[in-house]
Amino acid sequence: MEEEIVEEGKVYTESFLVESIRSLKRNRSALVGLTIVIFLIFVAIFAKAISPHNPIEQNLYDNLKPGFWAGNSKNLLGTDEFGRDILSRLIYGARVSVSTGIIAVVIGVLLGSLAGICSGYFGGWIDNLLMRLTDIMFSLPSILLAIVIVSVLGRGLSKAMIAIGITYAPQIARVVRSETLTVKNSEYIESARAIGAPNKRIIRVHVLPNVLSVIIVYTTLSIGSAILDAAALGFLGLGAQPPTAEWGAMLANSNHYITGGYWWVATFPGVAILISVLGFNLLGDGLRDAIDPRLRKKF
Amino acid sequence: MKSYIIKRLLNILIMLFAVSIIIFLLVRLIPGDPARTMAGEHASKEILEEMRKKWGLNKPLWEQYLIWLKYAMRGDFGRSILTHESILTEILERFPNTLELSLFAMLFASTIGITTGIISAVKRYTLFDYISMFLALFGVSMPIFWLGIMLVLLFSIKLNLLPTGGRLSVFYSIKPITHLYLIDSLITLNFGAFLDTLKHLILPSVALGTIPMAFIARITRSSMLNVISQDYIRTARAKGLTEKTVIMKHALRNALIPILTSAGTEFAMLMGGAVLTETIFSWPGLGTYIVQAVNARDYPAIQGAVIFVAFIVALVNLFVDILYAYIDPRIHY
Numbered sequence: 001m002e003e004e005i006v007e008e009g010k011v012y013t014e015s016f017l018v019e020s021i022r023s024l025k026r027n028r029s030a031l032v033g034l035t036i037v038i039f040l041i042f043v044a045i046f047a048k049a050i051s052p053h054n055p056i057e058q059n060l061y062d063n064l065k066p067g068f069w070a071g072n073s074k075n076l077l078g079t080d081e082f083g084r085d086i087l088s089r090l091i092y093g094a095r096v097s098v099s100t101g102i103i104a105v106v107i108g109v110l111l112g113s114l115a116g117i118c119s120g121y122f123g124g125w126i127d128n129l130l131m132r133l134t135d136i137m138f139s140l141p142s143i144l145l146a147i148v149i150v151s152v153l154g155r156g157l158s159k160a161m162i163a164i165g166i167t168y169a170p171q172i173a174r175v176v177r178s179e180t181l182t183v184k185n186s187e188y189i190e191s192a193r194a195i196g197a198p199n200k201r202i203i204r205v206h207v208l209p210n211v212l213s214v215i216i217v218y219t220t221l222s223i224g225s226a227i228l229d230a231a232a233l234g235f236l237g238l239g240a241q242p243p244t245a246e247w248g249a250m251l252a253n254s255n256h257y258i259t260g261g262y263w264w265v266a267t268f269p270g271v272a273i274l275i276s277v278l279g280f281n282l283l284g285d286g287l288r289d290a291i292d293p294r295l296r297k298k299f
Numbered sequence: 300m301k302s303y304i305i306k307r308l309l310n311i312l313i314m315l316f317a318v319s320i321i322i323f324l325l326v327r328l329i330p331g332d333p334a335r336t337m338a339g340e341h342a343s344k345e346i347l348e349e350m351r352k353k354w355g356l357n358k359p360l361w362e363q364y365l366i367w368l369k370y371a372m373r374g375d376f377g378r379s380i381l382t383h384e385s386i387l388t389e390i391l392e393r394f395p396n397t398l399e400l401s402l403f404a405m406l407f408a409s410t411i412g413i414t415t416g417i418i419s420a421v422k423r424y425t426l427f428d429y430i431s432m433f434l435a436l437f438g439v440s441m442p443i444f445w446l447g448i449m450l451v452l453l454f455s456i457k458l459n460l461l462p463t464g465g466r467l468s469v470f471y472s473i474k475p476i477t478h479l480y481l482i483d484s485l486i487t488l489n490f491g492a493f494l495d496t497l498k499h500l501i502l503p504s505v506a507l508g509t510i511p512m513a514f515i516a517r518i519t520r521s522s523m524l525n526v527i528s529q530d531y532i533r534t535a536r537a538k539g540l541t542e543k544t545v546i547m548k549h550a551l552r553n554a555l556i557p558i559l560t561s562a563g564t565e566f567a568m569l570m571g572g573a574v575l576t577e578t579i580f581s582w583p584g585l586g587t588y589i590v591q592a593v594n595a596r597d598y599p600a601i602q603g604a605v606i607f608v609a610f611i612v613a614l615v616n617l618f619v620d621i622l623y624a625y626i627d628p629r630i631h632y
Contacts, residue, residue, distance in 0.1 A: 136317050139609045141571025144589070148605055151593045152325050232575055235444050236590060237551055251445055255579065257464070260451045267453065270445030277440040 010297040023290035030286020036279025044095040052076070055245040059083035064262045078264040080250070081257065088262065089245035090272050095267025096246045097276065101163055101227035102240075108226075109172055109219050116176025117207060121184055121199070131177070134170035142167040143232055150238045157246070160239035164215045164229045172218050179211040213291050221284035224277040231273050300624065307620070311613040318609045319371065319602075323364050326598045376603035381595045386603040390585065394607070395478035396466060397577070397584035401569045403500050403507060404508035409562055412512040416519020416558075420527060421546060431516065438513025442573055447506035447579035461498050464580040468495050493595075503580040507572050511565035518561040522554040529553075555626055563619030567612040 030066050043050065053075070060083050067078035067086070077086040119130040137145060149163035183189065183206070192202050233239035234248025242249065247269040254266030334350040335342065342350075351357045355366055370377065376386040415435075419428040455463040467473065467480060471492040476483045481500070484493040526532065527550055535549045536542075552613060570585070577586035592600035623630050 027474045132317070136314065136321060139314055139318060139612055140605065141568045141608070141612070143571040143574060144605065144608060147574065147589065147593055148322070148325065148601065151596070151601060152328055225442060228440075231442050232444060235442075235575065236578065238593070248442070248444075251442075251448065254448055255451075258448060258456060261456075263452055266445075266448045270442055270449065273445065274437070274440055277442075278436065281436065281440050 012112070020037055020287075020290045024286055027286040027289065028265070029282050033279045033282025033284070033286060036275060037283050040094050040098050040276050040279065044098050047091050051085075051091040053085035053088040053297055055084060055088040055092040056243040057084065064257065064260075064265070066262075067264055077268050078262075080265050084243075086250075086268055089250060090117050090247070090268060092245040093247045093250065093269065093272065094276070096157065096244060097227050097230065097239060097248075097273070100157060100164075100230040100246075101223045101280070104161040104164035104226040104230060105168060105222045107162060108168030108222070109215055111165065112169035112172030114171065116173040117180050117203060119173065120177040120180025121203060121207060127177075130173065134173055137167070138169040139199070139260070143229055144190065146229060146233060147236070147238060150233060155238050155241060157240045157244065158246050160230055160233045161261055164226050167229075168222055168226065172215070172222075175214055175218060176211050179214050180207055183210045216293055217288045220280065220287050224280035224284065227273065227280065228278050239253070251294055300621075304617070304621065311610070314613060315606060315610055319368065319606055320364065322602050322605050323367065324360075326602050327360065327363075371606075376606075377588050377599040379592070379600045380599050381592070381597040381600065386600050389588065389600070390604055390607050393510055393583060393585050393588050394611075396582060397570070397586060399479045399481065399583060400500065400503055400576070400584060401566065401573060402509060403567060404504040405511065405562070405566050407504050408508035408512035408565070409515055412515030413519050413558065415516045417523055417546065417551065419516070419520040420523035428520075432520065435513040435516045438509050438516075441505055441509060443510060444575040444579055445501070446509055447576055450502045450506055451579070455538065455607045461502055464499075464503075464582070466496075466499055466583055467492065468499075503576050505580055506579070507569060507576040509564070510572065511569065514565055515558065519554065519558050522557045523550060526550045526595065535613050537592050552626070556623060559619060559622060559626065563615060563622075567615045570608050570611060 024034075031249055059079070060073070062079050063081055063083035065075055065079045065083070068076045070078075074076065075087065077090070080086055115130050115134075119127040139173055140148075143168045145158070146163040149166055151167070153159040153162060175263045189202060189206050192206055197205075230239055231246070231248030231251075234246045235251050237249070237252055240246035240249045250269040251266060254269075257263075257265040334347050334354065334356055338346050338350050348357075355363055358366075367377070374387055376390075378384065379386050379389060382389065415431045419431050422428055451463050451551035454461045462468070471489075473480050473483045473489060473492050473496075474487050476486055480496040481493065484490070484496055532545060532550055535545045540549075573582075573584060574589060576582065577584045578590055581587070585608065589601065589604050591597075592604060
């Protein structure tokens, strides 16, 4: 308890960024998360250079071959039903999954923050309308909402990103709204208004920087679950379409192969999803505690 | 209390009304002409026109909605494009299957989640605490469809202990009374079918219950830690009560509200998780119904099922709120 008070005091003497980084460095699990995330991004960027084979090249003579455990040095993690190299598909899949997760959350955060700031800042009927809309969206499980939106927009990766983004918007809207409400009544906003600053400027210069930390924390905390949701849509055949190497879609038909004993087809994509979601979750938790421990209650 | 429940039920009605408008509009936004879908690729202009007239598609949107609403209020969601059956009948046939799965999954999630959470809080910073909280973190990061596949791989294929999917083996039949197989088979003293149902339930419930279990364990731990540091717990200990009474009676009861909130939300969200779990285990519930409807572009069915799920989620939330008042006498409505 005493430590925290001392830390809080430091906020005034050191820059916000320095303090956040220091707190993050002390958090071992956040560092593990950061390592995983950096590794993933590295793999995604250099997929072409490090993957041993072409991820969509079919080789029907070599289909469903086991990997290194059966002495296969050509396809370390084995091959799938079309003889494609699973390791290469996982490496390219990192590109798809990580970018899907990030883009989906960015879409959600843009929509949600805009709605939340407008709702909190302007109040009145805008606030009422937007908040009732979030109520309605909360009344459905998010993955179901995403499925409905994809069925309206049509299948495909980009549409899945939009659908997931929309389902993430209400939560961030709520949080940003409540932050905006606290900022709105502060004196510096009042004085800005007194000197005749237009709403647009007040929001950009005064409100946005103050709600930014919440937005950053929410973004990192959500990427993990967005990756999960994108994989789920891929698994249901509504997200990434074949032959795109996407982790969820790689699991789509694996039910048939495990009964035949081809366990590797179903195992590795799931491990990849699990590790990357874990990485983003650990980093997000750490970042939340580093930037603003009060947010523990909100997320 | 009564007036509170009535007020909430009215709120649910308004919410469903709003959901129905939005879903109705969304479904109409879908590119493509439903008349052409029904009449086929090569239908003539006259047939298309007749189709539109027959299904009321030539009327303005608001009129179409009012017609739909008029029937929906009588419990008629229309007929499925895919099966030509009444949608509500189909939903009601499948819902008990999803309900039984969700209840069983929730039972699994809350027993293990709450127990683990309590032990973790009491034995804070011990090996047990670290391991269980690490596993809980794993649980929330796990794709449940993959967990389902792995469970099938281990328990059905490698160990041959449990069935890979389905609701009941073909050589059993259960007389429907409540439509919940476990209860029906017990009432009719059909123990063979009871065991078989149980075997079919275990893997899907574990797959569906893992994420809620992880959440409940984390919430229970933090909520218990919060309560344990309170003065009345110190007083209870000082009075010389046994540790068991202090933890189970004084601490747990006060820690229960946040746990119940998260369990309620998780239970409502199970309806979403059920879509994935049911697909893996070929479970004939609402989840597979929705996936099937989406794949067949069966829009009336999607519309009906989504509104039904929204209704169930709202009811669960209401039930949780009522439960608060029983657990915590300080809460009055």
